[in-house]
Amino acid sequence: MTIPVNQPPNHNGSHYADYLQIDRYLTTFMDHQALNSALETGLIDLLSSHQQIDLAQACDCLRSDRLGTETLLALLAVNQVIERQNARIQLTTHFRNILRFRDLLETKIAFSNLVAPDVMSGFTTLLQNPQQFMKQSRLFELFGYHRCFEVTDENMALTRRWMRFTSTYTRYEAAACLAHHDFSQYRQIMDIGGNSGEFSWQLCRQHARLLATIIDLPVVCEVGMQHVADTPEANRIRFFKANALSDQLPDNMDIVTFKSILHDWPEDATQRFIEQAYTSLKPGGTVLIFERSPIQINNQRLPYSMLPMFLFFRSFRTSDDYVAQLQNNGFTDITIQHIELETPFYLITAKKQ
Numbered sequence: 001m002t003i004p005v006n007q008p009p010n011h012n013g014s015h016y017a018d019y020l021q022i023d024r025y026l027t028t029f030m031d032h033q034a035l036n037s038a039l040e041t042g043l044i045d046l047l048s049s050h051q052q053i054d055l056a057q058a059c060d061c062l063r064s065d066r067l068g069t070e071t072l073l074a075l076l077a078v079n080q081v082i083e084r085q086n087a088r089i090q091l092t093t094h095f096r097n098i099l100r101f102r103d104l105l106e107t108k109i110a111f112s113n114l115v116a117p118d119v120m121s122g123f124t125t126l127l128q129n130p131q132q133f134m135k136q137s138r139l140f141e142l143f144g145y146h147r148c149f150e151v152t153d154e155n156m157a158l159t160r161r162w163m164r165f166t167s168t169y170t171r172y173e174a175a176a177c178l179a180h181h182d183f184s185q186y187r188q189i190m191d192i193g194g195n196s197g198e199f200s201w202q203l204c205r206q207h208a209r210l211l212a213t214i215i216d217l218p219v220v221c222e223v224g225m226q227h228v229a230d231t232p233e234a235n236r237i238r239f240f241k242a243n244a245l246s247d248q249l250p251d252n253m254d255i256v257t258f259k260s261i262l263h264d265w266p267e268d269a270t271q272r273f274i275e276q277a278y279t280s281l282k283p284g285g286t287v288l289i290f291e292r293s294p295i296q297i298n299n300q301r302l303p304y305s306m307l308p309m310f311l312f313f314r315s316f317r318t319s320d321d322y323v324a325q326l327q328n329n330g331f332t333d334i335t336i337q338h339i340e341l342e343t344p345f346y347l348i349t350a351k352k353q
């Protein structure tokens, strides 16, 4: 993995793509299972709070016998999570360092494990009959937007499950978007399909003048309000419950953003979303699309951590597809930037006349 070099590190010396360093620990199925066990049993906590531990402490922590513990330690060692010095066990310096991205590490493991049974039982179906695959898959069952209209305890709990995944990915992807677009010029931003508000929150944290409106389905907005409620930026973030395909949306916006939403939809719907953005913008306002490029499998094997994104391989479009739609809607001054994250992304901006 190479860190993109087209942007300088930010003020605290970190780079928006630093988080990609976790991927080297997430290659094979057993890398994931070993790390998952080490995280969920508290072994990683024990190792991170001590310089070194011995085998007896590891056995205790794992509540496993010597052979079980040695087996896990061997899997972790071969993955360079830990190293052995005589009888002592310690985290490698690099792994200790990337533990600051633990939320994403845990999310990637959980998400891959959640969708793996879909791939095991239905890969041929996915290739032959995508509609049938969607009907039987846990991934598409998880993202059940039909449960996002009526606010009930059950719908909130089910919706929170997938929002945890999207919010954690977005926490890191937002930094890449911020590094490539100057949001300081705006006051009113509207994020369509803005989910938990994580993206808007990151923007508001960085830009003190920004006022954000998040458009999303009612249950998603309820969960989102809780997500940002305790942050200093909460009073600059409002949630607007709507079906963005059919409802009238707030207007007078300086910028309308679509982050990782348009790929979910067929072309007539993306056309409608873009029309809605046009209507909501002030003259001279900006629309911004931040999306993953189509998954390319070139010379590298697909790591297990990519399973969730891989299952969307029919959905991700090229930037040209959206450029054509923006032009059809009367947008001008179109710019495209390509950004390398764990897969390529692009950031498109365009202006309303």
Ligand SMILES: C[S@@+](CC[C@H](N)C(=O)[O-])C[C@H]1O[C@@H](n2cnc3c(N)ncnc32)[C@H](O)[C@@H]1O
Pocket: 145, 148, 166, 167, 170, 192, 193, 194, 195, 196, 199, 215, 216, 217, 220, 242, 243, 244, 245, 258, 259, 260, 261, 264
């Ligand atoms: C794949 S998620 C992306 C979320 C967020 N933009 C991010 O990148 O983390 C798509 C979002 O679109 C929302 N959504 C789906 N249908 C919608 C609709 N008709 N109107 C408004 N939002 C919708 C979903 O609830 C979800 O939050």
